[in-house]
Amino acid sequence: MIERLLAVALLAAGLVYLGSAWALPLGSAARPGAGFYPVAVGVFGASVILAWLATALRGTATAHAVAVPADARGRVLITAGLLAGFCLALPWTGYFVAAFLFAGLLLRGLGSGWATALVIGAASALASNYGFGVLLGVPLPRGVFLD
Amino acid sequence: MGPLDGLVYGFSVALEPTNLFACFLGVLIGTIVGILPGIGPVGAMALLLPSTFTLQPATALIMLAGIYYGSMYGGSTTSILVNVPGEASSVVTALDGYQMTRKGRAGAALAVSAVGSFVAGSVGVVGIVLAASWLADQALRFGPPEYFALALTGLLLLSRLSGGSVIHAFVMVAIGLALGTVGMDSISAMRRFTFGSTQLSQGVELVPVIMGLYGVAEVMLIAESGLRKARIVTVRLRELLPTRAEWRLSSWPIARGSVVGFLTGLVPGPASVLATFIAYALERKVSKTPERFGQGAIEGVAGPEAANNGATAGAMVPLLSLGIPFSPATAILLGALVITGIQPGPLLISQRPEVFWGVVASMYVGNAILLVLNLPLVGLFVSVLRLPQHVLATLVLLLCLVGAYSLNNSQLDLWVLVIFGIFGYGLRKLAIDPSPLVVALVLGPMMEKTLRQALFMEQGNILALAGRPITLTLLLIGVVALAAPPLVRWWRPVPPQPPAPPHPTLSPKGGEEA
Numbered sequence: 001m002i003e004r005l006l007a008v009a010l011l012a013a014g015l016v017y018l019g020s021a022w023a024l025p026l027g028s029a030a031r032p033g034a035g036f037y038p039v040a041v042g043v044f045g046a047s048v049i050l051a052w053l054a055t056a057l058r059g060t061a062t063a064h065a066v067a068v069p070a071d072a073r074g075r076v077l078i079t080a081g082l083l084a085g086f087c088l089a090l091p092w093t094g095y096f097v098a099a100f101l102f103a104g105l106l107l108r109g110l111g112s113g114w115a116t117a118l119v120i121g122a123a124s125a126l127a128s129n130y131g132f133g134v135l136l137g138v139p140l141p142r143g144v145f146l147d
Numbered sequence: 148m149g150p151l152d153g154l155v156y157g158f159s160v161a162l163e164p165t166n167l168f169a170c171f172l173g174v175l176i177g178t179i180v181g182i183l184p185g186i187g188p189v190g191a192m193a194l195l196l197p198s199t200f201t202l203q204p205a206t207a208l209i210m211l212a213g214i215y216y217g218s219m220y221g222g223s224t225t226s227i228l229v230n231v232p233g234e235a236s237s238v239v240t241a242l243d244g245y246q247m248t249r250k251g252r253a254g255a256a257l258a259v260s261a262v263g264s265f266v267a268g269s270v271g272v273v274g275i276v277l278a279a280s281w282l283a284d285q286a287l288r289f290g291p292p293e294y295f296a297l298a299l300t301g302l303l304l305l306s307r308l309s310g311g312s313v314i315h316a317f318v319m320v321a322i323g324l325a326l327g328t329v330g331m332d333s334i335s336a337m338r339r340f341t342f343g344s345t346q347l348s349q350g351v352e353l354v355p356v357i358m359g360l361y362g363v364a365e366v367m368l369i370a371e372s373g374l375r376k377a378r379i380v381t382v383r384l385r386e387l388l389p390t391r392a393e394w395r396l397s398s399w400p401i402a403r404g405s406v407v408g409f410l411t412g413l414v415p416g417p418a419s420v421l422a423t424f425i426a427y428a429l430e431r432k433v434s435k436t437p438e439r440f441g442q443g444a445i446e447g448v449a450g451p452e453a454a455n456n457g458a459t460a461g462a463m464v465p466l467l468s469l470g471i472p473f474s475p476a477t478a479i480l481l482g483a484l485v486i487t488g489i490q491p492g493p494l495l496i497s498q499r500p501e502v503f504w505g506v507v508a509s510m511y512v513g514n515a516i517l518l519v520l521n522l523p524l525v526g527l528f529v530s531v532l533r534l535p536q537h538v539l540a541t542l543v544l545l546l547c548l549v550g551a552y553s554l555n556n557s558q559l560d561l562w563v564l565v566i567f568g569i570f571g572y573g574l575r576k577l578a579i580d581p582s583p584l585v586v587a588l589v590l591g592p593m594m595e596k597t598l599r600q601a602l603f604m605e606q607g608n609i610l611a612l613a614g615r616p617i618t619l620t621l622l623l624i625g626v627v628a629l630a631a632p633p634l635v636r637w638w639r640p641v642p643p644q645p646p647a648p649p650h651p652t653l654s655p656k657g658g659e660e661a
Contacts, residue, residue, distance in 0.1 A: 003577055010318065017325055020340055029607030034332040034339060037595040041328060045321030052314045068576065072371040076572070079370040079544075083363065083565045086548055087558065099549070103541050110370055110537035124542055128549050136198060138553040 007053040014049050018042030078109035094143025095133065099125035148500060150276045157504030161512050166209050166505065169202070173210040174513045177217020178521065181237075182225050182531050183539060188218035190362035190543075192479045193354045194550045196486070204487035205505040211483050212506055213513045215476050216459040219419065220264055220517050221528065223452050227256045228529055236419035236455040239427045243440060243447030250443050255389035259397045259445055260452040261521050267405035267453035268514030271460020274409045275467065275507050279496070282468035286493035289617065291600035294471075296618040298590045298597070300625035301465075301473050304415040305583050307628050319583040326351045326584075327591025334599060346559045353482050353588060355551040355564040357475060360581045362547045363568025366540045368575060389445070397449035400430050404453030411454070412461020415473035417582065419458040426454035460510060467503055468493060471593075475585040482589075 021042045024035025068076060082102050089098045104121025108114060133140045148156065160166060180191040192211050199207035222237035227244035240260065247256040289297070306316035329340045330350030341347040389397070404426040411422035430450040431440045440447050463480075465471050470491030472478040484491045489499055496503045521528070551564040574581050605611040613619050 002573070006573060006577070010322070014321070014325075017340070021328075024337070024339060025335075029602055029609065031607075032599045032602055034335045034337040037598060038325070038328045038339060041321065041324045041591075045318070045325055048314060048317040048321055052318055055314065068371060075370045076367055079367050080565075080569055080572075083544070083548075083568065087561045087565055090552075090561070091558065095549070095552075099545055102548070103545050106541045106544065107537060110540065112537060120538060120541070124545055128545055132549050132553055136553065138549075139556055140549070140552070 004053070004056045007049060007056050011046065011049045011053055014042065014046045018046055075110055079106065082106050082109070090141055092144055094145075095140035096125050096129050097143060099128060148504075150280055153280075153496075153500065153504045154272075154276055154508060156500060157506075157508030158512075160205055160501050160505030161209065161509035165203070166206050166509060167512070169206045169210040170213050170509045170513045171516055173213020174217035174220075174517050174520065177214040177219075178221035178224075178517065178528060179531055180214065181218035181221020181223075182528055183221075183534075187361055187365065188215050189357055189475045189479065190365065190547070191218070192476060193357040194362065194546055196354050196479060196483060197550060197553050199483055200486060202487075204484065204489050204499070205502045207483050207487055208480060208502060208506045209509040209513075211480055212463070212510060215480070216268060216456060216510065216513060217517060219452075219455045219459060220261065220521050223260045223264070223448075223455075224257065224521070224525060224528060227260065227448070228253055235417070236423055236458075238420075239423040239451040240448055242427070243442070243444050246441070246443035247445065247448065252393075252443065252445075255393050255445065256448050257525055258389050258522060259393065259401075259449050261518055263397065263401040263404060263449045263453035264456040265514045265518045266401050267408055267455075267457035268460060268517075269511060270405040271409050271412075271457050271463075272507055272511045272514075274457075275460055275463055275510070278413070278464045279468040279503075279507075282464060283493040283496050286469050289469075289493070290615075291597040291604065292612045292615055292618045293621070295594055295597040295601055296612070296621040296625075297469065297471060298594045300621045300628075301415040301471065302583065302587060302590065303625035304628050305473060305586055307632070308414065308417065308421060311578060311580055313629070315577075315579045316583045319579065319581060320587040323584040323587025323589075324591040324594070326356070326588050328595065333592065333596055344559070346555070346557055349555075350592075351563060351588070352554055352560055353478065353585070354554055355560045356567050356588060357479065357585055358547045358551055359564045359567025359569075360571035360574070360585065361475070362543060363564060364571030364575055364581075366544050366547075367568065367572040369536050369540045372536075393445050396445050400426070400446040400450035401453045403429060403433075404450040405457045407450075408454035408457020409461040412458035413464055415465075415586070417580070418462050418474065419455040422454035422458040423451035426450040456514075463506075463510075466491070467495060467506070470495065472589055473586060475582050478585055478589040 018039070021035050021038035024038060025033035026035045026039065027033025082105055086098050086102045089101065093101070100121050102121075103124045104117045107117035107120055112120070129140065132138045161170065176191060176195070177188060180188055192214050195211065195214070199210065202210070219236060223240045223244065226237040226241040227248055230241050230245040230248075244256045244260070247253060302320050306313055306320060327350075329347060331338055331348050338348050404422075407426050407429060408419075408422040411425060412418040414421075427440075427447060427450060430444075430446045431437045434440065434444070434446060436444075459476075462474055462477050465473055466477040466480055470481065470484075470493070472481045481491055484502075489495070489502060547564060547568075548561065551560045552558075554560050571581055601612055602609065613622065
C-alpha cells in the first residue's frame with residue numbers, strides 16, 4: 001500500500017515536472033534550449049515511475065515494505081512533527097528557543113524523563129548556539145523579540 | 148611530476164601540522180561515526196562540510212576523506228564486539244568476527260581487522276597513484292561526448308549494482324536528475340522550476356539532501372526502534388595479539404581482500420559493501436575448510452575488512468582523476484572541492500598538485516594513525532555505545548538542523564533537510580537505496596551541459612556520438628551491465644532456492660552509503 005501511494009505521489013510530481021519542462025524553450029537538436037534536457041528527464045522519470053506503479057498495482061511488489069510497529073508510530077510522528085515545528089518556529093522564536101524546545105520535547109517524546117529532557121535540551125541548545133553562532137560565526141536567527 | 152616525486156611531495160603536504168591535525172580529526176570522527184548507529188560517514192561528512200569552508204582545499208579534503216575511510220575501522224569494531232555492524236560495509240565482518248568474540252578471540256579479530264585495513268589502505272594508495280595518474284592522462288583526450296557517456300554509464304552501473312530492483316534505482320536516478328535541473332540554466336541563464344524563489348535559482352543544495360536522506364532518516368529509524376542498550380564487551384590490551392597460526396591464516400586473505408577491494412572501488416555502486424561480500428565469498432571458495440566460515444574463521448574477518456578499506460581507496464580514483472563521483476561519499480568530497488574553488492577533473496594533478504598528492508599521501512598517514520589509535524583505544528571507542536540512543540538521536544538531529552541552516556543561512560535548506568529526511572525514512576522502510584538519487588543529483592548538471600555541448604558539436608546528430616570510440620565503449624559497458632543479468636537469467640533460469648537459515652542479529656545503518 002505504501003509503495004503504491006509513494007509511486008502515485010511521485011507520478012503526480014513527475015507529470016507536474018514534465019508539464020513545466022514543456023513550457024520551457026526546447027530549441028532544436030543542434031541547439032538544445034533550456035527545456036530540452038528537463039523534458040528528456042521528465043519523460044524518463046514518468047516512464048520508470050509508471051513501470052514501478054504497474055508492478056505495484058499488479059501485486060508483484062518490487063519493494064518489501066517493513067511495517068512500522070504500532071507502538072513506534074507515535075515516536076516517528078513526534079520526530080517528524082518536531083522537525084517541521086523547528087523549521088516553522090525558527091524565524092519567530094530564534095535559534096536558542098527553537099533548539100531548546102526541539103531537543104527537550106524530542107527527548108521527552110523518545111522516553112526521557114522531564115528533568116533529563118529539559119537539562120539535555122538546554123545544554124545542547126546552548127552548546128550548538130555557541131559552537132555555530134559564536135565559534136563558527138553563523139548568524140543564527142535571534143527571534144522576533146530580540147531582533 | 149612523476150608518481151614517486153608526487154608522493155614524496157604529497158607526504159610533505161600531509162605532514163604539515165595543520166593537515167596532520169585535520170587528518171587526525173577526520174579519522175577520529177570517522178571511527179566514532181563508524182561505531183555509532185545513527186549517523187554514517189556520509190551524514191557526518193555532509194554535517195562537517197560547512198565547517199571546511201574556511202580551510203585550505205587540501206586540508207578540507209584531507210579531513211573529509213579521513214572521515215570516509217576512518218568509518219570503515221569503527222564499523223568493524225562494533226561488528227566484532229557486539230554483533231551490531233556500525234556500517235553496512237561491516238555486516239559481513241560480524242558473521243565470523245562476533246563468533247570469534249564468543250570464543251574469546253575478540254582481540255585477535257580486532258587486531259587482524261585493523262592490520263588488514265591498514266595494509267589495504269596502503270595498497271590502495273599505491274593503486275590510486277598508478278591508476279589515477281594514468282586515468283587523468285587518458286581523460287585529457289575526453290571531450291563533452293565522452294564525459295556524458297561516462298556519467299551515463301556510471302549511473303547505469305550504479306542502478307544495476309546498488310541492490311534491490313533496477314526500477315527503484317531508475318526512479319531514484321530520475322528524481323536526482325530532475326532535482327539537478329532546478330535553478331538557473333548554466334547556458335541560457337533561464338530560471339527553471341524555481342516557483343519564483345530567489346534561493347531556488349541557485350539550485351537544490353546537495354548537503355541538506357544528503358543529511359536528510361542519511362542523517363535524519365537514520366535517526367527516525369532509531370526513534371522507531373525505541374530505547375536500546377548495547378552489551379559492551381571489554382577487551383584487554385594483551386588479548387589483542389593474534390597467534391602465529393592466526394597471522395598465517397590471515398595474511399593471504401588480507402592481500403586478496405586489498406586487491407579485490409581496490410578493483411571493486413573503481414566500479415560505480417556501493418563499492419565498500421560489494422567488496423566485502425566478494426572478498427568473503429572468495430575466501431570461502433579458496434579455503435580448504437569452508438565449513439569453518441560463520442563459526443569464527445579469521446579469514447572471514449581479514450578478507451572483508453581489507454576489502455572495504457581497499458574499496459574506499461578505489462572509489463577515490465574516478466573522483467581525483469576525472470572529477471566524477473560515483474558514490475554519495477565521494478560526491479561530498481567533490482562538493483568540498485567545488486566550494487573551495489577548485490575545478491575537479493584530469494587537470495587537478497597538474498594544476499593543484501598539493502590537493503591531489505596531499506590527499507593521497509594523507510590516506511597513508513591516516514591509515515597509520517588509525518592503526519595506532521584503534522587497537523589501544525578500542526575499549527574507549529566501544530564505550531561510546533553507552534551513550535543512550537535517544538540522546539544521541541536528538542543531538543544528531545539538532546546538529547543536522549543547525550548544520551543545514553548554516554550552509555546559506557536559509558530556511559529553504561532546512562525544509563529540504565526535513566522533506567528529504569522523511570522521504571529517506573520512507574525509502575528505508577521500503578528497502579530502497581537512495582544513493583542513485585544523490586549521485587544523479589551531482590552528475591545531472593554536468594550531464595546536461597556535456598550533452599548539449601556534444602549535440603552542438605555534432606550538429607544535432609545524436610548517433611554521431613556513438614561514432615567516437617571511447618564514447619561507444621563506455622555506452623556499450625553500460626548497456627551490457629544493464630542487459631546482461633536478465634539475459635543470463637532468461638538463458639539459464641535459476642532453480643528455486645530453499646529459504647535461507649535465520650541470520651544472526653545484524654542491524655547495520657541502513658543504506659549503502661559508501
